[in-house]
Amino acid sequence: MNVKEAYSYSVSFLEANGVDEADFKALTVVCHVAGIKNSEYHAHKDDFIITKRLADCLWKLKTGEPLQYVIGKWDFYESEFYVGEGVLIPRPETEELVDLAVKYLKTVTNPVVIDLCSGSGCIGVSIAKAVTDSKVYCIEKSKEAFRYLEKNAKDCNNVVLINDDIFNDIDIENADLIISNPPYIKTSDLPNLQDEVKKEPQMAFDGGNDGLDFYRIINNNWTSKLKPNGVLMLEIGEDQGKDIFDVLTEFYNVEVKKDMYGNDRMVVAKR
Ligand SMILES: C[S@@+](CC[C@H](N)C(=O)[O-])C[C@H]1O[C@@H](n2cnc3c(N)ncnc32)[C@H](O)[C@@H]1O
Numbered sequence: 001m002n003v004k005e006a007y008s009y010s011v012s013f014l015e016a017n018g019v020d021e022a023d024f025k026a027l028t029v030v031c032h033v034a035g036i037k038n039s040e041y042h043a044h045k046d047d048f049i050i051t052k053r054l055a056d057c058l059w060k061l062k063t064g065e066p067l068q069y070v071i072g073k074w075d076f077y078e079s080e081f082y083v084g085e086g087v088l089i090p091r092p093e094t095e096e097l098v099d100l101a102v103k104y105l106k107t108v109t110n111p112v113v114i115d116l117c118s119g120s121g122c123i124g125v126s127i128a129k130a131v132t133d134s135k136v137y138c139i140e141k142s143k144e145a146f147r148y149l150e151k152n153a154k155d156c157n158n159v160v161l162i163n164d165d166i167f168n169d170i171d172i173e174n175a176d177l178i179i180s181n182p183p184y185i186k187t188s189d190l191p192n193l194q195d196e197v198k199k200e201p202q203m204a205f206d207g208g209n210d211g212l213d214f215y216r217i218i219n220n221n222w223t224s225k226l227k228p229n230g231v232l233m234l235e236i237g238e239d240q241g242k243d244i245f246d247v248l249t250e251f252y253n254v255e256v257k258k259d260m261y262g263n264d265r266m267v268v269a270k271r
Pocket residue numbers: 087088089090091094116117118119120121122123139140141142145164165166167180181182183184203204205
């Protein structure tokens with residue numbers, strides 16, 4: 001079977017099994033198995049493809065496994081990140097937070113950054129790669145997620161990885177920027193997540209009764225780890241833009257910014 005036939009077969013298979021976004025998922029797994037980028041499909045449509053590997057991928061998609069876990073990696077900001085069971089898949093909204101951080105950090109010499117709740121490392125590792133004179137501490141509690149963090153940070157000598165709970169008192173140097181995309185879904189809303197999202201670790205989502213537990217601990221325990229005039233940047237849920245002002249009592253100039261979809265998504269605050 002060649003790449004073009006494999007693509008056509010995959011679309012039909014996924015559609016027949018009720019998988020959403022069948023076109024895009026078919027193209028992505030076929031190109032993954034063929035070892036090419038999606039954009040190279042046309043140039044390689046007559047290449048031979050290993051159907052056994054493709055069949056494995058299609059079967060996993062049929063059972064509801066996220067596309068990103070099936071292919072084992074995902075593009076984020078300017079790099080590819082390894083992902084799989086046990087780690088949150090990086091989201092495009094988070095790229096906007098990284099972009100804000102990189103712009104700010106380019107105005108600081110040898111900045112120190114703390115990325116709380118790092119997951120795959122998509123925030124901290126992207127910053128470390130984009131701001132080469134920075135030193136970035138990435139803190140992640142989950143052992144499974146930490147394994148991906150280690151893989152994704154492998155070639156970065158300006159990243160320090162810490163496998164710990166941000167509710168603990170962690171001895172660390174003071175930072176110019178603390179950044180975090182913490183769990184922020186209310187515990188009672190977790191059962192309402194989409195089935196595919198439920199395949200991702202619940203620990204990555206659970207923000208406690210009102211979804212704000214992690215912002216409280218950042219405000220209460222982490223402000224002292226910021227240098228004077230240091231900056232805090234957070235990702236928030238789209239319905240948390242008002243509540244966050246009551247939580248961030250240790251900060252002034254708290255500003256909520258919208259994402260590309262027009263939803264409240266990021267907070268920038270100064271110590
Ligand atoms: C929303 S995910 C964000 C992951 C990554 N920063 C990103 O943007 O894709 C939250 C992360 O916090 C981690 N986490 C949950 N509780 C934690 C805790 N108490 N201390 C440190 N990390 C924690 C989860 O394992 C998960 O990786």
